[in-house]
Amino acid sequence: MSDPSAAHRHVPAIRLAAATVQYEQKRLVFDCTVPQGARVAVTGPSGAGKSTLFNVIAGFQPIRSGTVEIFGKDMQGREPAARPVSIVFQENNLFTHLTVGQNVGLGLDPSLRLDAAERDRVEAALARVGLGGYRDRMPGLLSGGERQRVALARAFVRRRPILLLDEPFAALDPAMRAEMATLLLDLQAETGITLLFISHQVDDIRRVADRAMFIDDGVIVMEGPVEGFLAAREPPALADFLGVPD
């Protein structure tokens, strides 16, 4: 996750060109360019295609046509594990029969044969998300917010340069939302990763994002700096989302 060389810094982290998903009932076509190091809020009405977009980038959802490029490389045929991407789902990220430490360790080695240096990295990642001392606990005994942070720690130890977070704020109370926002901003500043997060809350977007996109009915209808996004009055679906009076 070291800083990319200056020569490659202009290459977008993510570029989708007519990346097309065809479900039985629905067709989604994504076009967008995400600069390296951006913090992008992904927004849009329920069913618009936000989770599908993440699955396309991470490689869990195949596309029928179009291209997905990550750091300038075509991802066609690349398994999720071989992409420079980590994804944290909204829930069910953790194996309930494994300890917190083992769940994080899976990010380093799926067989969990960790050496001392790797075990130290697990410990450091847990400390980084405010869960130092939680290593031997079982996930079932944690709060929703704590479980989210364990999942974040697992993504963090993988050190992939792109991090996708599906509603990282959803399970959190207001004080914890602010803490999570600070944590994400700090992690991004320390590592220079490109961060995309799905959110329905303007407050969270204002705190964390420097860019935002709005997806409506399977199409990214707007993508750009967050200031312009927050000031937008159209399309009407975006004005509704932002709660702009008519």
Ligand SMILES: Nc1ncnc2c1ncn2[C@@H]1O[C@H](COP(=O)(O)OP(=O)(O)OP(=O)(O)O)[C@@H](O)[C@H]1O
């Ligand atoms: N596996 C699937 N098979 C068929 N249709 C699907 C599948 N997954 C999603 N869809 C449909 O595709 C559309 C986009 O779904 P998606 O989950 O990406 O939306 P979303 O914006 O993430 O929604 P939400 O905010 O409610 O989570 C919806 O109409 C959904 O019903």
